[in-house]
Amino acid sequence: xxxxxxxxxxxxxxxxxxxxxxxxxxxxxxxxxxxxxxxxxxxxxxxxxxxxxxxxxxxxxxxxxxxxxxxxxxxxxxxxxxxxxxxxxxxxxxxxxxxxxxxxxxxxxxxxxxxxxxxxxxxxxxxxxxxxxxxxxxxxxxxxxxxxxxxxxxxxxxxxxxxxxxxxxxxxxxxxxxxxxxxxxxxxxxxxxxxxxxxxxxxxxxxxxxxxxxxxxxxxxxxxxxxxxxxxxxxxxxxxxxxxxxxxxxxxxxxxxxxxxxxxxxxxxxxxxxxxxxxxxxxxxxxxxxxxxxxxxxxxxxxxxxxxxxxxxxxxxxxxxxxxxxxxxxxxxxxxxxxxxxxxxxxxxxxxxxxxxxxxxxxxxxxxxxxxxxxxxxxxxxxxxxxxxxxxxxx
Numbered sequence: 001x002x003x004x005x006x007x008x009x010x011x012x013x014x015x016x017x018x019x020x021x022x023x024x025x026x027x028x029x030x031x032x033x034x035x036x037x038x039x040x041x042x043x044x045x046x047x048x049x050x051x052x053x054x055x056x057x058x059x060x061x062x063x064x065x066x067x068x069x070x071x072x073x074x075x076x077x078x079x080x081x082x083x084x085x086x087x088x089x090x091x092x093x094x095x096x097x098x099x100x101x102x103x104x105x106x107x108x109x110x111x112x113x114x115x116x117x118x119x120x121x122x123x124x125x126x127x128x129x130x131x132x133x134x135x136x137x138x139x140x141x142x143x144x145x146x147x148x149x150x151x152x153x154x155x156x157x158x159x160x161x162x163x164x165x166x167x168x169x170x171x172x173x174x175x176x177x178x179x180x181x182x183x184x185x186x187x188x189x190x191x192x193x194x195x196x197x198x199x200x201x202x203x204x205x206x207x208x209x210x211x212x213x214x215x216x217x218x219x220x221x222x223x224x225x226x227x228x229x230x231x232x233x234x235x236x237x238x239x240x241x242x243x244x245x246x247x248x249x250x251x252x253x254x255x256x257x258x259x260x261x262x263x264x265x266x267x268x269x270x271x272x273x274x275x276x277x278x279x280x281x282x283x284x285x286x287x288x289x290x291x292x293x294x295x296x297x298x299x300x301x302x303x304x305x306x307x308x309x310x311x312x313x314x315x316x317x318x319x320x321x322x323x324x325x326x327x328x329x330x331x332x333x334x335x336x337x338x339x340x341x342x343x344x345x346x347x348x349x350x351x352x353x354x355x356x357x358x359x360x361x362x363x364x365x366x367x368x369x370x371x372x373x374x375x376x377x378x379x380x381x382x383x384x385x386x387x388x389x390x391x392x393x394x395x
Contacts, residue, residue, distance in 0.1 A: 012081025016051030051225025051324030069106030075184035096148030101159025103328030105133030157381030161331030182230035183329035217357030225324030229332035254278025269304030
């Protein structure tokens, strides 16, 4: 048995309608949609559907984070839950790396203070830190009171899976003993809204059930959401030495970049096929936890990839109809959902859709209770990376 296997010993989450792991388990098991309509937040006062975390998080465990970017607050809260779950009490001698991914960092707060009318008094003292994406990882280091390496990855929608991939490499190479990895994004401001309205990727004045519909050619647009997820990764031999519980094994990880121009992506699916094949190798996963978010181009790439590698033999599902798309943190949220799926023995349903246009894809429409040995996770971003992961129950 390979004692250098990378394992997960803790995980935490903050997501729309979800304050902790137990609530997340209930949402994905029952197929509950936690999205809502934000009135007057679109173009000319239109309404848009979003996934919102309603906690302010200005104070976390008695510490004041009022001046921190919201993405950092979400990351701190998720990291604290993961750290507690992993029972990491004596870390003074351990080499720890915090590696977090984000798509927009503190752009929400930068946007809020941008209308300063050239009046320096309107600019907060911490304005520079709001625009520094690395505030995310640095804040987690500070909150957990650890002294280690800190890195922030900004590879767009694949950022948190890229952070997990990097953490796996660090552990295997011996650069760290514990890796606290994941992602966080809070992008519900005008910048992200108007950007995706311009490209017609967000629908306006529409009901919750009619947008952000995975695997459907009858619907348009995705649902943007905020959230964070963090996992604790260690080498198996180290975990066995301290008697911690192992929740899953990070068996495979693979990433590539399509090398295309702005806003384009590889519609042939070749890059995603290579990434997923690189992650799973010869393993046939129990199911695929898919990137599918309700954009026909993206979901078609998922379709092409799945049919090429697995055909109808492997079920596929997407949790984005429940919580929406959380950008750079979504991959880590998919990992946490997969860990819960493995622990409790079920495949989460793909809600909102009947698979119109994707009829020959083996989509899971209702919660399927069964033993889950492994989950393949897919993630890709516009004009950017394709990153995939394989999480398994055993070595």
